[in-house]
Amino acid sequence: MPNQSQAHTAQSSKLLAQLARLGAPATSDTLPCFAERLSRLFGLGDTMTLDAATSYRARQPGSVQSAMVDKLTDELATTRRALIRRIQGWADELEFDDEPELEPALNAWLALQRKVAANSRQLRDKVRKSMKDQGQNLARLAELDAVFDHTMASYTSQVFSNLSQVLEQRFQQLQTSSEQHQTQGQAPDNWFHRYCEDAQALLLAELDVRLEPALGLLEACHNEVNNTP
Template sequence: MGTTPASPSTDLNGSGLIRLLAGLSLVEAARSRQFPAERLGQWLDVADAITLHAAQSAGAAMVPAAPPALQPASVVAAADEFARVRAALVDLITASCSPAGSSSGSRIRLPLPTSGTEPEIAAAYGPYRRFHLALQTEMEAAVRALRGSIRRAFMPVSARLGRLAVLDEALDRILAARERQLLATTLPALLEKRFQQLLAAHQQALIDSGQGDDPGLWMQPGGWLATFRDELQAVLIAELDLRLQPVLGLVEAGQDEAGRH
């Protein structure tokens, strides 16, 4: 088994998220075809490389730990926890994006325009950006806690997994700020662009038909805001899976290691 962590989630290339954004014509479909190691190199400076080298040296010095009998339980528990956290976050996203979010008890609720609201006020993107950022905060906290928990669980399982955990922790520290900046800035900007595209098409259709506008109808089936809501939910779930890629890499490495014994 190799001990290379999953490609850092700061790289959107090849992910379900980039394919979804490309399908919405928000990014170029043809992205970089560089190998993961080359893409990672673009994110690292000299200080980062020194940190990684130190982490590799520390991992190599680890003594073989716990007997193989402990491995299956640790690996199964990690896989179960991964599935539980992902399911809980998908449920949160789905409930928050639902127009019935208030009745579902979701603590993060999709902004809903009402009849009587001025269309110019109802079409402001600020509330939707804050909604997205609130869900990103929930995802980041839960994924970071899960990743740390699995690293700690794997440290005593075997020397291989111990080295992987040390290296993953170093990568996490190095790339966390870059990931946060990319996902909290670039992605909301792309979604705002899509929001404006749908709004412009809706406004043009009203002009062509000579009809008036009623924000209270935007969330009805076929409404432009209902379409945006569906796309936003799909992007949020794809973003979640992107954030979970390094954690999934740890889980799969643990399953690989358990299979060796």
């Protein structure tokens, strides 16, 4: 499996590249370093919970089971393929009496975004739960991941909710551009098809970012299997 930090950087960069292409404001270079930004999300209570997680010891930790790790890895791959198929056909059921409208299109995209979020979260929870029976190291990592997941849940939800605003602006931009071209006597273009492709690409990038935590946990499980005599 690829190095997790490199993979996370690549997936995050892919999502940021999609946002930049769709006209989202660029991230300011004056932001503090990652460690400082992360520390702002942790209050005193979170810090105490994190400290408890770092010293966590399972009562009956068990041992690492490679079969379980392989099963969960296959499940992640299956989940990802199924979601990709849904995303690729997200606009197939959209119907309009006349010109495409923003609200039904955006609502369909938001419904699928919620499914992506829910499935990713369920898979992460399942991997984490299984790790508590896979030895002390993985049990402790599961506790740490639970703390980070809980602490960052609100921030993560807020960040991903902003993607719909980018799509709304993109819809209006493409629609206005098409109307201007027709006013100038140019042939109408299939601007809504381009919008659907943009929305699809953005959600595919989000999917990979959302699956990164589960993928990282599974990479740790594989490493533990390989390092266990």
